[in-house]
Amino acid sequence: MNYSPPSAPNEKAARTNLMLVGIAVGFLVFAALFTKNLWGRVEPRKEIPLVDKKFLETTPWRKTYADFVKAKDKDALEDYDCYGCHEKNKAPPIRYDKAGKILIPKEHSDIVMGHGSHDRNNLCFNCHNEQNLTTLQVRDGREVKFDNIPPLCGSCHGPTYRDWEAGAHGRISGSWNHANEADFTRLSCANCHNPHAPKIPTREPAPGPHLLRANPETHATEATH
Amino acid sequence: MAPNSPSLDKTSDAAMSRRNFLRGSAAVGGLTALAASLSPLRELHDFTNTDQFLQKYYKELTPDDMAKVLKRIESEVEKNYGVRPHVRDLKPMDGVEFVYCLNLTRCIGCRKCVHACVNENNQSRSPEIQYIRVLKLPHGSMDVEKADQNYAPASVPEKGFFYMPVQCQQCKNPPCVKVCPVHATWQEKDGITVIDYDWCIGCRYCEAACPYFARRFNFTKPEIPKDRLNTNMAYLGNRPRKQGVMEKCHFCIQRTRAGRYPACLEVCPVGARKFGNILDPNSEVSYILREKRVFIQLKEEMGTSPRFFYYFDK
Incomplete structure (x- = not known):
């Protein structure tokens, strides 16, 4: 009714073509956005530094006399040459201050006395043999060599010694199959404990987990998951 | 009404019919959607070869198959990391839990x-x-x-x-x-x-x-x-x-x-x-x-x- 035939068909066709080109270009722009990942691009991941190799170290933090002998470490073994300084057949004197605390001679200043609470265990000859300083002694008089101290420690720490012998205390390395003695090694007491101060010192922990795109400020208080 | 229809067709021929326009847009839109949906494939780096794609289930692999699979893994690791690894297929031991x-x-x-x-x-x-x-x-x-x-x-x-x-x-x-x-x-x-x-x-x-x-x-x-x-x-x-x-x-x-x-x-x-x-x-x-x-x-x-x-x- 109010329809009138197109006055300029060419003009209308041009408009249509323009629109089509517009749509096509629009699509192409979207396609480019998709392929270049410009749309909703995720924040790049933060670099996570590789963990320090010291945390991957499997050797124990202490070395024992047996280790020094095995490694033929002459410098370290010199410390065990007691009669280089001490006089033979003469028990070295032990001095105490007025409060009954042991006075460590300056030649042995590297020794920190901390075995047992309240400074009660303050007599060197509880473990060292005053008759022969190159050996140790159990209170019942048995002589113990420096390269095999567990029986000495076990003379007081019975249950721990029992656990150690069974493999529940300390660390065994190598094979879980203990059929063949050559396949595994058992750490000795002094590999982990300083005999003069056996409590294992605190240490720096290895870095914790880095959450994916975690905010460092909220990281520390982040929940478990 | 009747005389209007033929003239409508005529104008459509001159420019573009609504139907053709919709067809065209739908085609372009469809292609875009297809491209977008396939875009995760761009991140597929590990698809190395047909051997891996056609590999059988672990429990169905014969020892010969397994030897081939281990060879493939070794060469893949060598390609990616520059070192030849030692890959084994270790089976559970008897009497061990x-x-x-x-x-x-x-x-x-x-x-x-x-x-x-x-x-x-x-x-x-x-x-x-x-x-x-x-x-x-x-x-x-x-x-x-x-x-x-x-x-x-x-x-x-x-x-x-x-x-x-x-x-x-x-x-x-x-x-x-x-x-x-x-x-x-x-x-x-x-x-x-x-x-x-x-x-x-x-x-x-x-x-x-x-x-x-x-x-x-x-x-x-x-x-x-x-x-x-x-x-x-x-x-x-x-x-x-x-x-x-x-x-x-x-x-x-x-x-x-x-x-x-x-x-x-x-x-x-x-x-x-x-x-x-x-x-x-x-x-x-x-x-x-x-x-x-x-x-x-x-x-x-x-x-x-x-x-x-x-x-x-x-």
């Missing part, structure tokens, strides 16, 4: 086990994938809701807290195995629940089923520095994974099935970790379960019956 015991009295929370594990098992360094989470808990509580895994003090252990490392518990009744729709994960007869990384479809059902959050997903292509790659590999163990598959602790299959202790145990500075054959009455784990105060299997009430036991000294 592995059990892990962890001494909560001894653990100081130093996290050395976490990183020894990452190093041994070729986990991705960025983004980080770690099998072990060390939870810090206040003394007198076993409530894992109160646990903190992001502790970062200058030194550990901290007063008033204890530390509980959690990893795959190698359950006797594993929920992760039950939910896998393609049987890509299963329990072997030595007690280790393994994953065939070539069979996993990455649906992450197992991750959701695990009550211990022991399973990890490779959201991206794993990043392992070449100089830190462990070349002693096992098919079901620490061979490099690809994007889109699950992984988890497997008791260091490449070590333990060759008779050695797991890496986390070997690095523990306080001897809190104990591992062995529960079927051997003289093993340390047998001794611990017999003599020590074995306190928990984590989330015992779930009925998963873990082969991972936590115990106390005193």
